[in-house]
Amino acid sequence: xxxxxxxxxxxxxxxxxxxxxxxxxxxxxxxxxxxxxxxxxxxxxxxxxxxxxxxxxxxxxxxxxxxxxxxxxxxxxxxxxxxxxxxxxxxxxxxxxxxxxxxxxxxxxxxxxxxx
Numbered sequence: 001x002x003x004x005x006x007x008x009x010x011x012x013x014x015x016x017x018x019x020x021x022x023x024x025x026x027x028x029x030x031x032x033x034x035x036x037x038x039x040x041x042x043x044x045x046x047x048x049x050x051x052x053x054x055x056x057x058x059x060x061x062x063x064x065x066x067x068x069x070x071x072x073x074x075x076x077x078x079x080x081x082x083x084x085x086x087x088x089x090x091x092x093x094x095x096x097x098x099x100x101x102x103x104x105x106x107x108x109x110x111x112x113x114x115x116x
Contacts, residue, residue, distance in 0.1 A: 002027045004037060004060065008098050011039045020045055021093065024101075032105040040064065040093035048090040053105035055083040062097025066090070 004027070011023045021044025028035040032053065040062070048067070057066055058080035066073045066081055067090040073081055074094070083089060085106065091099070 004098075004100065007037055008039050008060075011037065018044065020047075022046065032107050034101075034103045036101045036103075038097075038099045038101060040091075040097040040099065042093055042095050044097075045092040046090060048088050050086045050088055051083070051103050053085050053103045055085075055087070055089075056102040057081045057083070057089075057091070058100040058102070060098040060100055063094040064097045064099065065092045065094060067092070 007025060007027060011025060014023060018041060021041040022038050024036050024038040026034060026036050057075065059075045059077055061077050063074060063076045066075060068083075069088060075081060
């Protein structure tokens with residue numbers, strides 16, 4: 001069980017400076033699945049990047065822009081966006097924002113045995 005409000009408050013209260021206006025902590029890393037809580041200051045950002053799996057960007061509080069190759073999606077509290085593996089994207093918080101990121105990497109399936 002993870003209390004995201006408690007984890008988010010602890011992140012915001014860390015003594016060291018944030019990086020590019022955000023802090024994060026992995027709350028789950030299990031096999032191909034990672035769940036990471038981010039807290040962003042207003043105007044905090046992550047430059048364009050890619051993730052090696054299916055991605056779900058879920059805004060828990062605040063608002064943020066997700067910049068894709070062909071558009072900008074503005075997400076608010078309770079909204080999420082699903083992205084394909086390796087899809088380039090960048091994020092910027094429009095106000096203090098909490099985001100839950102889920103990444104699920106593809107799991108290779110074993111090759112089928114040849115017919116006998």
